[in-house]
Amino acid sequence: xxxxxxxxxxxxxxxxAARVAHELRLKRDRQDRNGRILKHxxxxxxxxxxxxxxFWLLASSFKPENEIFGSLxxxxxxxxxxxxTKGWYALPISFxxxxxxxxxxTGLSVIGNLVSCSFAAYAFARxxxxxxxxxxALMMMTxxxxxxVVLIPQYVQFLNLGWVDTYLPLVVPRFLAxxxxxxxxxxxxxxxxxxxxxxxxxxxxxxxxxxxxAIILPLSLPAMGTAAIFSLIWVWEDFLAxxxxxxxxxxxxxxxxxxxxxDQEGQSAYGQMFAMSVLSLxxxxxxxxxxQKLIVRGIATSGMK
Amino acid sequence: MKRFFAxxxxxxxxxxxxxxxxxxxxxxxxxxxxxLSFTRYDMVSAPRWIGWGNYEYxxxxxxxxxxxxxxxxxxxxLAVPARLIMALGVxxxxxxxxxxIGLYRAIFYLPSLLGASIAIAILWRQLFAADGVVNQxxxxxxxxxxxxxxxxxxxxxxxxxxxxxQFGSPMLIFLxxxxxxxxxxxxxxxxxxxxxWRQFTRITLPLLAPVIFFNLVLQTIDSFKTxxxxxxxxxxxxxxxxxxxxxxxxxxxxxxKFFRMGYASALAWFLLVIIATFTxxxxxxxKYWVHYENERD
Numbered sequence: 001x002x003x004x005x006x007x008x009x010x011x012x013x014x015x016x017a018a019r020v021a022h023e024l025r026l027k028r029d030r031q032d033r034n035g036r037i038l039k040h041x042x043x044x045x046x047x048x049x050x051x052x053x054x055f056w057l058l059a060s061s062f063k064p065e066n067e068i069f070g071s072l073x074x075x076x077x078x079x080x081x082x083x084x085t086k087g088w089y090a091l092p093i094s095f096x097x098x099x100x101x102x103x104x105x106t107g108l109s110v111i112g113n114l115v116s117c118s119f120a121a122y123a124f125a126r127x128x129x130x131x132x133x134x135x136x137a138l139m140m141m142t143x144x145x146x147x148x149v150v151l152i153p154q155y156v157q158f159l160n161l162g163w164v165d166t167y168l169p170l171v172v173p174r175f176l177a178x179x180x181x182x183x184x185x186x187x188x189x190x191x192x193x194x195x196x197x198x199x200x201x202x203x204x205x206x207x208x209x210x211x212x213x214a215i216i217l218p219l220s221l222p223a224m225g226t227a228a229i230f231s232l233i234w235v236w237e238d239f240l241a242x243x244x245x246x247x248x249x250x251x252x253x254x255x256x257x258x259x260x261x262x263d264q265e266g267q268s269a270y271g272q273m274f275a276m277s278v279l280s281l282x283x284x285x286x287x288x289x290x291x292q293k294l295i296v297r298g299i300a301t302s303g304m305k
Numbered sequence: 306m307k308r309f310f311a312x313x314x315x316x317x318x319x320x321x322x323x324x325x326x327x328x329x330x331x332x333x334x335x336x337x338x339x340x341l342s343f344t345r346y347d348m349v350s351a352p353r354w355i356g357w358g359n360y361e362y363x364x365x366x367x368x369x370x371x372x373x374x375x376x377x378x379x380x381x382x383l384a385v386p387a388r389l390i391m392a393l394g395v396x397x398x399x400x401x402x403x404x405x406i407g408l409y410r411a412i413f414y415l416p417s418l419l420g421a422s423i424a425i426a427i428l429w430r431q432l433f434a435a436d437g438v439v440n441q442x443x444x445x446x447x448x449x450x451x452x453x454x455x456x457x458x459x460x461x462x463x464x465x466x467x468x469x470x471q472f473g474s475p476m477l478i479f480l481x482x483x484x485x486x487x488x489x490x491x492x493x494x495x496x497x498x499x500x501x502w503r504q505f506t507r508i509t510l511p512l513l514a515p516v517i518f519f520n521l522v523l524q525t526i527d528s529f530k531t532x533x534x535x536x537x538x539x540x541x542x543x544x545x546x547x548x549x550x551x552x553x554x555x556x557x558x559x560x561x562k563f564f565r566m567g568y569a570s571a572l573a574w575f576l577l578v579i580i581a582t583f584t585x586x587x588x589x590x591x592k593y594w595v596h597y598e599n600e601r602d
Contacts, residue, residue, distance in 0.1 A: 176326025
């Protein structure tokens with residue numbers, strides 16, 4: 001008799017609990033839907049604010065000079081492409097040269113980063129050797145060092161080598177894995193690959209070089225892709241190193257050329273300056289749109305930049 | 306001996322480029338700049354040893370050095386929290402209850418990629434100019450805006466806003482961190498009737514502490530190194546009235562405009578000390594406020 005009473009109580013309680021849970025869920029669903037709509041509205045507003053400067057820049061690059069300031073509209077009264085055509089030749093040297101220069105520096109740097117950083121990362125992540133943890137710690141410490149600290153001795157060094165006003169100071173360090181960030185990124189990735197692969201290959205008589213080339217690299221294309229895109233974008237936008245090492249306008253990269261526009265500001269060529277600014281961002285935006293997934297995953301896994 | 310060589314040789318061959326780079330581009334230059342910081346060196350005649358002279362001048366007589374420190378620390382103290390709060394706030398909005406966030410994520414991240422470029426610095430100068438976009442928006446609501454860039458009282462804030470605009474990468478890291486928090490914790494809290502803000506302080510913040518810590522260290526180091534945008538917006542000088550005299554801008558000008566390489570090296574070393582100190586403080590205090598779930602080893 002006593003047991004059945006508790007059974008009954010229990011049943012009532014469970015029923016009550018189920019009812020509460022159901023109500024809670026209904027309430028939450030209602031709240032969720034309202035919350036979702038509110039969230040979307042808020043996020044759309046934030047997105048517009050975030051993107052407005054970029055669209056303003058784009059719009060201004062098509063506007064006639066007198067319309068750029070004093071107007072918030074994003075639609076030019078008439079589209080002027082001459083900002084682009086004139087801007088391209090506005091400096092003593094045409095932008096063709098600057099783009100070729102930037103492409104050379106960026107291309108070589110990306111190759112250098114990929115080769116040298118994947119070498120180092122492979123050693124750190126997959127090979128055991130004396131001094132590994134010591135060197136790994138050193139490598140991680142170099143991540144913290146500001147470029148400004150090594151800048152002056154490096155400059156003196158490169159000046160003595162006769163490398164100033166060439167691309168060597170910009171490119172050679174990348175072949176020496178100077179961007180430790182990419183080593184870190186690749187180490188993170190290489191470590192996730194199953195050990196058994198190396199062991200099996202080793203038993204089959206593969207050398208470490210063969211393993212690197214035939215197993216690790218082909219499996220690491222996402223990581224290599226992420227590293228390639230980041231290094232491409234960073235080198236493309238790099239300003240400080242070219243500013244220091246390139247003095248001859250013929251060897252200028254695009255960011256240095258853009259700065260020349262600022263020096264001529266008095267001549268009110270804002271439209272042209274904006275047009276060339278837009279063009280300098282185009283490669284970055286294109287790569288971002290094409291490889292967004294790689295970029296996002298790269299940041300999430302390496303947790304950097 | 307032979308076996309030792311055979312075991313280590315392949316690894317060191319792979320490591321060779323990095324090793325050369327480490328000695329020639331990192332360790333060597335760091336030691337060289339330490340040496341140079343005790344000399345007077347103009348790149349024409351050989352460095353002349355002057356002992357603590359540079360440091361003495363720096364700390365006791367150089368007003369611009371203190372100004373540069375003030376500007377940089379103010380910037381870091383404003384920009385880092387602003388950026389991180391923005392990043393965390395948006396990441397939390399995106400994390401819960403929305404089905405597709407890909408487009409938002411892309412839009413919010415884009416400025417982080419573009420922000421370091423000269424084009425954006427040029428754009429920023431115009432946005433905050435006296436007749437720029439910002440003032441036109443303010444004029445619509447009846448506010449007479451300042452001449453943001455050329456007014457020493459406001460110029461630094463334009464760079465703080467630029468830093469905030471680039472909240473994308475810490476946001477992505479926060480998002481990854483938020484994904485790692487078990488959902489059932491929130492559900493349990495919901496059933497207990499815990500209000501939203503308590504869920505935030507009791508669940509989200511503690512469990513996200515490692516990620517917050519990581520972002521904080523990274524963004525602080527990064528902000529100390531701010532250069533390009535400050536250089537462009539201040540016309541390369543730190544103007545107006547040195548209100549944009551970022552430490553790196555000052556260092557650059559001492560070195561490559563006035564060729565006071567010895568003094569600039571002292572500045573560089575002090576920057577290294579500042580950054581190392583901040584990193585060390587963060588790491589040593591982290592055990593008191595960062596709680597790692599599933600701690601291994």
